[in-house]
Amino acid sequence: MHILLTGSSGWLGRFLAPKLKEKGYRVTGLDVAPAPQTDIIGSVADRQLVDQVFRDYPIDAVIHAGALHKPDIARYPAQAFVDVNVTGTLNLLEAAAKADHDRFIFTSTTSLMISDQVRAGKSGGATEAFWLDEEFGPPKPRNIYGVTKLSAEHLCRLYSQNHGMAVAILRTGRFFPEDDDTLEHPSGPNLKANEFLNRRLTVEDAAHAHIAALEKIVHLGCETFILSAPPPFDRSECAQLIRNARTIIISKFPQVEEIYRQHGWVLPDAIERVYDPSKAERLLDFRCDTDFSTIVSALAEGRQLPFQHDPSYVSPKERSATRC
Structure with missing residues (x-):
C-alpha cells in the first residue's frame, strides 16, 4: 500500500515515516519544510499541489498529520489556521474520495475538548476531575487551533458519510518534546512524567x-479515538483526584514518593482531567507501551527515561523559515 503522509517533516512524521516503511508500506512525504523523510515540499492548502501529488503517485491512503499547532498561534494569523487545518484537510479528503480510497487517517487533538471550564478545573469550581472519553462534550474549543481541528473532524465525518470512506480521527494527547509553553512548575521531564x-x-x-x-479502520467506518497512555485511575476516583491526587497516586505506586524525592521531583496535588484511551484498545487493538508505571520503574532502576525531552526543539518549518 502506498501512503501519502502529510506533516512528514514534523515531530510525529519523523517517527511515523520510518515505522511505516518497516511495516512494508511505501511512503510519500509531503511537508512545507525539507527533511530526509519528505519527498514533496509544499502545503496541503495548495489544492493544485495536492491534485498533482495524486496524479504523480499511486496513492492508496492518506495519513494526514500535517497541521498548524497550538504554539503556532503566536506566529501565524487565524487565517493561516483555516487555510492549513481546514482547507488543507478538505483538499485531501476530496482527492482521496475522487481516487476512491477506502480509508483516511486524520491526526486530531485532545486540545479541542479542553474548554475554558475544563482548563480551569479546580480553580473554576470543579469538584471532580473531568473524565474525557470520546463521548465527552460537545467540544467547546478555546482557541483557533482547536476550532479548526474540530472543523476538520466534521469534514472527515461528512466525507465518510457521503463517500463510504472509513475514517479514523485520532485525538492525540501530548507527545511534543519541548517544554510546555504555559506551565513553569514543575518543568521539563518532571512535568512530562506526571x-x-x-x-x-x-x-x-x-x-x-x-x-x-x-x-483496522477500514472495517469500522468512521470513528474517533483518544490516544494517551492508559491512566491508572477509574471514573470513581475523579473526586479524589481533584482534591488530593498525591494520596491516590501513592496508594497505587507506593515507591513513587521516595523515588521522586531522590530526583527532586514533585507529584501533582490535583489532577483536573483524565484522558480515557480504552476505545482504541477495544476497536484498534492498540495500547500504549509506555505508561506511568514504566517511568517509575525507569527512575527506580536508574535507566534512561522512556520518553523524548528536548527543550531546544524547534519545528522544521520554523528552522527553514518556510511559511505555511
Whole structure:
C-alpha cells in the first residue's frame, strides 16, 4: 500500500515515516519544510499541489498529520489556521474520495475538548476531575487551533458519510518534546512524567497508533479515538483526584514518593482531567507501551527515561523559515 503522509517533516512524521516503511508500506512525504523523510515540499492548502501529488503517485491512503499547532498561534494569523487545518484537510479528503480510497487517517487533538471550564478545573469550581472519553462534550474549543481541528473532524465525518470512506480521527494527547509553553512548575521531564498519569503518550506510541488505525479502520467506518497512555485511575476516583491526587497516586505506586524525592521531583496535588484511551484498545487493538508505571520503574532502576525531552526543539518549518 502506498501512503501519502502529510506533516512528514514534523515531530510525529519523523517517527511515523520510518515505522511505516518497516511495516512494508511505501511512503510519500509531503511537508512545507525539507527533511530526509519528505519527498514533496509544499502545503496541503495548495489544492493544485495536492491534485498533482495524486496524479504523480499511486496513492492508496492518506495519513494526514500535517497541521498548524497550538504554539503556532503566536506566529501565524487565524487565517493561516483555516487555510492549513481546514482547507488543507478538505483538499485531501476530496482527492482521496475522487481516487476512491477506502480509508483516511486524520491526526486530531485532545486540545479541542479542553474548554475554558475544563482548563480551569479546580480553580473554576470543579469538584471532580473531568473524565474525557470520546463521548465527552460537545467540544467547546478555546482557541483557533482547536476550532479548526474540530472543523476538520466534521469534514472527515461528512466525507465518510457521503463517500463510504472509513475514517479514523485520532485525538492525540501530548507527545511534543519541548517544554510546555504555559506551565513553569514543575518543568521539563518532571512535568512530562506526571502527564503520563492522565494526558500524555510517547511519540513512538503515537506513531504505532496511526499504523494500527490504518490497518483496522477500514472495517469500522468512521470513528474517533483518544490516544494517551492508559491512566491508572477509574471514573470513581475523579473526586479524589481533584482534591488530593498525591494520596491516590501513592496508594497505587507506593515507591513513587521516595523515588521522586531522590530526583527532586514533585507529584501533582490535583489532577483536573483524565484522558480515557480504552476505545482504541477495544476497536484498534492498540495500547500504549509506555505508561506511568514504566517511568517509575525507569527512575527506580536508574535507566534512561522512556520518553523524548528536548527543550531546544524547534519545528522544521520554523528552522527553514518556510511559511505555511
